[in-house]
Amino acid sequence: MKQKGLLYTGKAKSVFRTDVKGQLIVEFRDDITAFDGGKKDRLKNKGSYNAEVSAFIFQYLEKNGVKTHFLQMLDPRRMLVRELSMIPLEVIVRNVAAGSIVRNYPFKEGTKLNPPVIVIDYKDDSRHDPMLNDDLIVALGLATPTELEAVKKTALKINALLVKLMAAQGITLVDFKIEFGRGGRTIYLGDEISMDSMRLWDKKTKESLDKDVYRFDRGDVMATYNRVVKRITKTAARKKPVAKPRVAAKLKAAGKKTAKKGTAGKK
Ligand code: 5GP
Numbered sequence: 001m002k003q004k005g006l007l008y009t010g011k012a013k014s015v016f017r018t019d020v021k022g023q024l025i026v027e028f029r030d031d032i033t034a035f036d037g038g039k040k041d042r043l044k045n046k047g048s049y050n051a052e053v054s055a056f057i058f059q060y061l062e063k064n065g066v067k068t069h070f071l072q073m074l075d076p077r078r079m080l081v082r083e084l085s086m087i088p089l090e091v092i093v094r095n096v097a098a099g100s101i102v103r104n105y106p107f108k109e110g111t112k113l114n115p116p117v118i119v120i121d122y123k124d125d126s127r128h129d130p131m132l133n134d135d136l137i138v139a140l141g142l143a144t145p146t147e148l149e150a151v152k153k154t155a156l157k158i159n160a161l162l163v164k165l166m167a168a169q170g171i172t173l174v175d176f177k178i179e180f181g182r183g184g185r186t187i188y189l190g191d192e193i194s195m196d197s198m199r200l201w202d203k204k205t206k207e208s209l210d211k212d213v214y215r216f217d218r219g220d221v222m223a224t225y226n227r228v229v230k231r232i233t234k235t236a237a238r239k240k241p242v243a244k245p246r247v248a249a250k251l252k253a254a255g256k257k258t259a260k261k262g263t264a265g266k267k
Contacts, residue, residue: 001080011037012050012196018080022183023071026079028054032196034215036125041214048076049225050194055079056233057162057193064161066154068189069181084181084190087143088123089132091151093159094175098199099212110206116159118152123179150187151180158189166200169231171209174199195225 003025004017011033016025028047033040051073058070069081094117097107101119120137121129137143143151155178166173176198179191191197200209209228214221 001074003078012047013192022083024081024083025074026081026192028077028079028192028194032211032214032221034211036128039215043214043222045222046225049222049229050192050196051077051079052229053194053232054192057165058189060165061158061161061189066158066161066189067186069183081190082183082188084183084188086179086181086190087147087151087187089137089142089151090121090123090129090177090179091155092119092121092175092177093117093155094119095159095163096172096174096201098174116156118155147187154180154187154189162193162198165232167203169234170203171228171231172201172203174201195228200228 001023002019004019006014007017007024008015012029012031014027014029016027018025028051030042030044030046031040032043032046055070055073058068062068062070069084071080071082074080094101094113097111097113098109101107101117102109120132122132122136122140122142123129132140132142134145134148137148138145158178159173159176162176163173176193178189178193178197180187181190182188195210198210199212201207202209208216208218209224209231211221213219213224
């Protein structure tokens with residue numbers, strides 16, 4: 001697998017061709033931007049933190065029946081993906097009112113939205129990503145009614161899976177943005193799902209654990225991202241059999257060896 005020329009460069013990621021047909025490389029850069037690029041910085045390790053969380057989430061979704069563009073990680077910031085023809089829609093799923101819907105509509109921040117609210121924006125920075133409705137999406141030829149139905153159904157499925165994943169780590173999934181693309185006749189989840197595209201709150205403290213820390217200067221952005229990567233990806237580590245602390249302590253106290261690796265914790 002060889003990386004070839006640059007195909008596209010966005011605000012935080014670059015996409016390269018490869019020598020394999022139908023496969024691209026997404027590089028997660030250390031650039032961070034907010035407010036349509038009005039605020040910009042370069043923060044060390046940001047690319048690899050977002051790449052790690054995205055890869056983890058894509059694999060979790062695949063295991064649960066969601067088709068994604070993810071193929072494999074090549075290194076901590078480069079992801080090999082299936083080439084898609086991207087649909088210029090930003091599909092946002094909201095479980096709690098925050099951000100633009102609080103600014104634009106009479107919602108009180110923190111209000112639970114049950115059932116979740118799907119908002120679809122037109123991905124066009126020059127127009128400031130205006131909100132669309134189903135008729136506009138079809139009239140603009142962005143997606144067919146059948147595709148739109150599939151996109152919304154998949155977005156709600158992804159939401160249910162992510163709410164569960166985050167809740168296990170004491171995190172509220174407030175909202176997130178996803179993008180889809182066509183690969184042949186199939187619609188795949190593309191782009192990324194990371195701290196840049198999700199709004200995450202600590203369940204206990206309500207502290208922001210996402211790009212809002214950068215947007216609103218709420219603290220050390222990379223320290224927050226680093227902690228969130230560990231919290232989110234810890235779910236997988238937890239599944240490995242580990243000795244129960246009390247059992248391990250008792251064995252140690254008795255001067256015995258702790259249980260053998262790989263058998264500890266098994267009944
Ligand atoms: P809001 O509409 O409140 O600004 O954003 C809703 C959610 O979608 C937030 O989690 C936000 O991070 C995400 N989001 C909205 N627009 C964009 C975008 O252009 N890029 C990224 N990465 N995320 C976005």
